[in-house]
Amino acid sequence: MRALVTGAAGFIGSTLVDRLLRDGHDVVGIDNLSTGLMTNLDSAFDYYSHGGCGRNRFTFVRNDIQAPELADIVMGSNPDVIFHLAAQVNLRASVTDPLFDARSNVLGTVNLCEACREAGVRRVVYAASGGSRYGAPTHLPVSESVPLGPLSPYAVAKVAGELYLRAYAEMYGISPICLALANVYGPRQNPLGEAGVITVFASAMLTGRGTRIFGDGTSSRDYVYVDDVVDAFVRAGAAHDGVTDTFNIGTGLQTTVGEVHRLVSDAVGSCASPAFNATHPGELHAIALDSSKAEAVLGWKPTVGVADGVQKTIEWLRATLVPGSEAQAPPKALIGA
Ligand SMILES: NC(=O)c1ccc[n+]([C@@H]2O[C@H](COP(=O)([O-])OP(=O)(O)OC[C@H]3O[C@@H](n4cnc5c(N)ncnc54)[C@H](O)[C@@H]3O)[C@@H](O)[C@H]2O)c1
CATH class of the missing domain: 3.40.50.720 (NAD(P)-binding Rossmann-like Domain)
Structure with a gap:
């Protein structure tokens, strides 16, 4: 093809x-x-x-x-x-x-x-x-x-x-x-972006920078x-x-941003608490997708759970990030939404 x-x-x-x-x-x-x-x-x-x-x-x-x-x-x-x-x-x-x-x-x-x-x-x-x-x-x-x-x-x-x-x-x-x-989410997602929250949190923790949560940590997403x-x-x-x-x-499952922070903290071995900021206009509180049609027609279903995916993403970040340096990071922020 x-x-x-x-x-x-x-x-x-x-x-x-x-x-x-x-x-x-x-x-x-x-x-x-x-x-x-x-x-x-x-x-x-x-x-x-x-x-x-x-x-x-x-x-x-x-x-x-x-x-x-x-x-x-x-x-x-x-x-x-x-x-x-x-x-x-x-x-x-x-x-x-x-x-x-x-x-x-x-x-x-x-x-x-x-x-x-x-x-x-x-x-x-x-x-x-x-x-x-x-x-x-x-x-x-x-x-x-x-x-x-x-x-x-x-x-x-x-x-x-x-x-x-x-x-x-x-x-x-x-x-x-x-x-x-x-x-x-996963390897190659921009670690200096404003979303792609798993790589954003993980890269901040791995390079000794602080983390910020927009909202109170209860907003949830479907991470695939x-x-x-x-x-x-x-x-x-x-x-x-x-x-x-x-x-x-998607996976159909909701994971709150607070839970993502905890999962990433556990995987990195960080105990730093996040700062909290106001949410941005245009952003949702909660979303999760029912993918049963993709399963029925395309034979697709997700195979990687969020805890495993976080581990894989952090392994990639550990291999690519220089601690304390942003030299290898991409030049511009991006958001996958
Ligand atoms: N990442 C997510 O969570 C997510 C969720 C839903 C939909 N999407 C969609 O998936 C696609 C890929 O997203 P991603 O997360 O890989 O983002 P990304 O920024 O890594 O990829 C987008 C690519 O498009 C290129 N690009 C942007 N504008 C262009 C233009 N005018 N002409 C040619 N190239 C251009 C960029 O240089 C970049 O390489 C996008 O269409 C996005 O809307 C992403």
Whole structure:
């Protein structure tokens, strides 16, 4: 299979690139490197584009998804499936600069839809936001049948991407699958971000910095491990052409931010208490996703529990962070929401 991954240098995108290459597929990655890092693609380059596997199976193109040349890149790559993960992912930044967010996440996705139409690409798998598409649902875990209720510019823009894909499906026969992701965590998540709270807490504790909780610690999220999420993308990419739908990808379980702090403290061996700050506008109190449709249709279910996932993430952080130094950390904060 030939796959094209937008947002290939990002946290989830680069993990997906590695998995696709390991599975034997040819991959073209696109990223503008606004938050993504070339180092996230080290393993993809090391083996798969330098002849280690016999021939070059990985190509990286530094490009913005809003750029007019996207159509030529898609046409030239001739992909069987496009995994669309490139996005401005900082919810708080979307509140302060909604125009920038919309340009990247709405216009960028429309540009990709047009490129798919011109190149005749059918299968598109889109990283939707399960944490924000339902607003503040009263019943948890929430299923896909609950009406849309985005409450922030980021949430509106991510939903708009889904709706554009649906419209292109109606108009031009594109076959989209939208994966509405819960809070994804794991190796390669930016440890200096404002969300991705597991790596944020863990990196702070490992480098001797203090931790902050926004709110009173009772707000809860559905934390899903990155390898499980990547598995959902792979299954969606391989799904029968007739499957076009939105699927929640989460564990269905709520973990409070206070519990996350305790889990990370225990794993790191830290006894420092967090500081507490006011919550930000546009952020939810509680969310958890019912993924039974993904299990029934895609055969997907999560395999990594949050305690194990926290351990794996901390092992990665221990191997990459220099204590007391931020020199190796990515330059810009990011949020997965
Ligand atoms: N991390 C989560 O918890 C989570 C939850 C729900 C949905 N998502 C979605 O998953 C996708 C990946 O998120 P992530 O957590 O890996 O974030 P990330 O910031 O690590 O990845 C996004 C990538 O897209 C690139 N990018 C941004 N704007 C671009 C543009 N205009 N053109 C080309 N490249 C661009 C960035 O450089 C980055 O490499 C996003 O679409 C995000 O909305 C993430």
